[in-house]
Amino acid sequence: MVARVFIDGEAGTTGLQIRERLAARRDLELLSIPDHLRKDLSARADLLNAADVAILCLPDDAAKESVSLITSDTTRVIDASTAYRVAEGWDYGFAEMAKDQGAKIAASKRVSNPGCWPQGLIALTRPLIEAGLLPADLPLTYNGISGYSGGGKSMIADYEAAGAGANTFAPYALTFNHKHLPEMTAYSGLTKAPLFTPSVGNYYKGMLTAIPLQLSALPKVPTGAELHAAIADHFAAIKDGFVEVAPLADTGSSKDLNPEAHNGTNTLRLHVFANDARAQAVLIAVYDNLGKGASGAAVQNLNLMLGVDAATSLAA
Ligand SMILES: NC(=O)C1=CN([C@@H]2O[C@H](COP(=O)(O)OP(=O)(O)OC[C@H]3O[C@@H](n4cnc5c(N)ncnc54)[C@H](OP(=O)(O)O)[C@@H]3O)[C@@H](O)[C@H]2O)C=CC1
Numbered sequence: 001m002v003a004r005v006f007i008d009g010e011a012g013t014t015g016l017q018i019r020e021r022l023a024a025r026r027d028l029e030l031l032s033i034p035d036h037l038r039k040d041l042s043a044r045a046d047l048l049n050a051a052d053v054a055i056l057c058l059p060d061d062a063a064k065e066s067v068s069l070i071t072s073d074t075t076r077v078i079d080a081s082t083a084y085r086v087a088e089g090w091d092y093g094f095a096e097m098a099k100d101q102g103a104k105i106a107a108s109k110r111v112s113n114p115g116c117w118p119q120g121l122i123a124l125t126r127p128l129i130e131a132g133l134l135p136a137d138l139p140l141t142y143n144g145i146s147g148y149s150g151g152g153k154s155m156i157a158d159y160e161a162a163g164a165g166a167n168t169f170a171p172y173a174l175t176f177n178h179k180h181l182p183e184m185t186a187y188s189g190l191t192k193a194p195l196f197t198p199s200v201g202n203y204y205k206g207m208l209t210a211i212p213l214q215l216s217a218l219p220k221v222p223t224g225a226e227l228h229a230a231i232a233d234h235f236a237a238i239k240d241g242f243v244e245v246a247p248l249a250d251t252g253s254s255k256d257l258n259p260e261a262h263n264g265t266n267t268l269r270l271h272v273f274a275n276d277a278r279a280q281a282v283l284i285a286v287y288d289n290l291g292k293g294a295s296g297a298a299v300q301n302l303n304l305m306l307g308v309d310a311a312t313s314l315a316a
């Protein structure tokens with residue numbers, strides 16, 4: 001069966017990338033909206049209801065509007081916005097987060113694609129909290145850098161206008177109320193929101209995120225090998241996942257520690273650095289904010305929902 005897919009917001013940063021990733025697929029029919037009708041409610045409603053899967057790549061309010069326009073029982077939704085990431089009745093689209101998450105997404109009619117920043121945090125902390133190596137109430141800090149495409153069309157335009165004169169490293173969200181905190185807390189297993197300090201660099205895409213850990217503050221001090229084993233074991237048990245764990249032995253320094261290292265792929269690669277004598281560790285995630293951070297994850301979720309083999313059909 002050829003599945004009909006409509007990308008609402010196909011002209012935006014995430015929508016365009018998903019379209020490119022799906023363009024060569026023979027098992028899909030891409031329903032497209034004429035450019036002058038992109039924001040026309042009736043034209044959008046027709047395509048949303050004609051689609052087997054609608055992928056929403058819109059600001060939150062427009063995504064909610066799209067969901068309200070769906071009257072067909074057979075239209076399934078993947079929403080890339082922040083609107084439904086902790087909402088009742090929606091399944092969180094981070095397939096590798098738990099052993100049964102891929103199956104939940106596969107059976108779901110409403111999937112919320114994860115935010116780019118939360119994926120690194122959840123991948124690094126959830127296995128450690130589940131293994132009892134980090135307490136759930138730990139006051140965690142999380143930082144990182146993302147390419148400016150993470151801010152969508154308007155941030156891309158600002159950075160491209162400024163060129164080499166743009167800020168090379170711009171910390172933001174310094175009121176500590178970033179919109180990703182609810183999903184970070186809900187799916188990491190943490191009982192309180194982390195102190196999150198993101199930044200934007202003067203390059204297009206790719207991100208590197210980090211969690212520094214003062215292990216001596218923990219009730220029981222884990223070794224670097226224990227932290228690494230818990231993370232590696234979690235992802236080794238996930239079938240058809242795109243999360244990789246770098247070997248502990250390789251982590252003194254690594255050429256992979258470049259936010260752009262996995263650009264154009266759906267890979268999210270994790271690293272554990274530790275000094276047991278000092279009881280200190282840093283956990284790092286590297287991935288493409290437009291790949292696994294957005295459109296790669298959306299295509300992975302689409303494949304799961306359609307029962308398509310991700311390994312052969314996910315345009316890496
Ligand atoms: N960029 C990233 O790295 C990531 C983005 N996301 C999320 O994906 C969603 C899209 O983001 P992104 O692609 O970056 O944003 P962009 O600003 O690049 O694209 C958004 C698109 O939606 C269109 N649009 C806005 N309002 C409406 C409307 N009422 N009806 C139809 N179309 C509309 C815009 O058109 P126009 O420009 O003409 O207004 C634009 O083409 C957002 O919710 C974002 O939070 C998620 C993960 C990562």
Ligand SMILES: CC(=O)N[C@@H](CCC(=O)OP(=O)(O)O)C(=O)O
Nearest residue numbers: 080081082115116117146150151
């Ligand atoms: C660099 C940058 O600005 N990044 C965006 C997040 C991009 C993302 O994950 O998208 P959602 O908006 O769908 O959550 C931010 O921090 O708001």
